[in-house]
Amino acid sequence: NAGVTQTPKFQVLKTGQSMTLQCAQDMNHNSMYWYRQDPGMGLRLIYYSASEGTTDKGEVPNGYNVSRLNKREFSLRLESAAPSQTSVYFCASSEYWGGSNEKLFFGSGTQLSVL
Amino acid sequence: DAKTTQPPSMDCAEGRAANLPCNHSTISGNEYVYWYRQIHSQGPQYIIHGLKNNETNEMASLIITEDRKSSTLILPHATLRDTAVYYCIVPLANSKLTFGKGITLSVRP
Numbered sequence: 001n002a003g004v005t006q007t008p009k010f011q012v013l014k015t016g017q018s019m020t021l022q023c024a025q026d027m028n029h030n031s032m033y034w035y036r037q038d039p040g041m042g043l044r045l046i047y048y049s050a051s052e053g054t055t056d057k058g059e060v061p062n063g064y065n066v067s068r069l070n071k072r073e074f075s076l077r078l079e080s081a082a083p084s085q086t087s088v089y090f091c092a093s094s095e096y097w098g099g100s101n102e103k104l105f106f107g108s109g110t111q112l113s114v115l
Numbered sequence: 116d117a118k119t120t121q122p123p124s125m126d127c128a129e130g131r132a133a134n135l136p137c138n139h140s141t142i143s144g145n146e147y148v149y150w151y152r153q154i155h156s157q158g159p160q161y162i163i164h165g166l167k168n169n170e171t172n173e174m175a176s177l178i179i180t181e182d183r184k185s186s187t188l189i190l191p192h193a194t195l196r197d198t199a200v201y202y203c204i205v206p207l208a209n210s211k212l213t214f215g216k217g218i219t220l221s222v223r224p
Contacts, residue, residue, distance in 0.1 A: 004158075035214075042202070042214040043159070059213075090158050103149070104212060106158030 002026050006091050006107035013081045013114045021076040021110050023091030031097035032074035033058075033104065034066060036087040043090060049074055050097035081114045088112070119203045119215065126221040133190040135218055137203030140184040148179060149206065150188045151214070152199040159202065159214065162188065193222045 035043040045058030049068040120138040149164040202217040
């Protein structure tokens with residue numbers, strides 16, 4: 001029972017490089033999310049996908065793009081990485097979006113450093 | 116999200132109960148109180164949630180005051196593995212969970 005799986009776990013990029021963070025869930029959840037967490041801070045929502053085929057901006061979307069590839073997979077792309085994007089990235093899923101009675105399940109995170 | 120206020124940190128002795136407070140004085144009648152925790156470097160983990168009745172599961176108990184303006188998460192027998200950041204969150208319906216800085220619980224031997 002894997003839950004939410006993120007790859008890679010660690011990544012180092014040079015400024016201007018691009019990369020895609022992968023996320024997959026095996027709980028048949030409809031909604032998926034990408035958060036970032038900077039040192040000493042709470043989590044901030046980057047993008048979310050309420051259901052397959054839809055994506056929406058969160059609190060800090062600039063510099064990122066997302067793709068909801070299918071119900072299981074939700075990827076986050078950095079087209080031109082910047083040092084300000086150095087962070088830990090977490091993917092999460094929930095059965096439905098936005099309900100006040102919904103709980104999120106998180107992956108183990110991707111630690112990204114942009115030099 | 117309704118604003119929540121948590122002290123920045125607290126500690127407790129291993130084997131004792133840890134009582135983590137949270138204020139949410141602007142909570143509305145249909146808003147739930149959620150608790151998550153984040154052990155160092157890991158993704159947040161759901162603990163428990165409730166609306167107005169006290170709740171208990173295998174991880175913790177949640178006590179919500181009658182006026183719903185505050186709540187307490189209780190870890191009945193804290194262990195060293197419970198050392199983590201604990202987030203109290205009150206999400207609006209059709210809104211995304213917003214994680215603040217939480218409270219850092221340190222369990223000492």
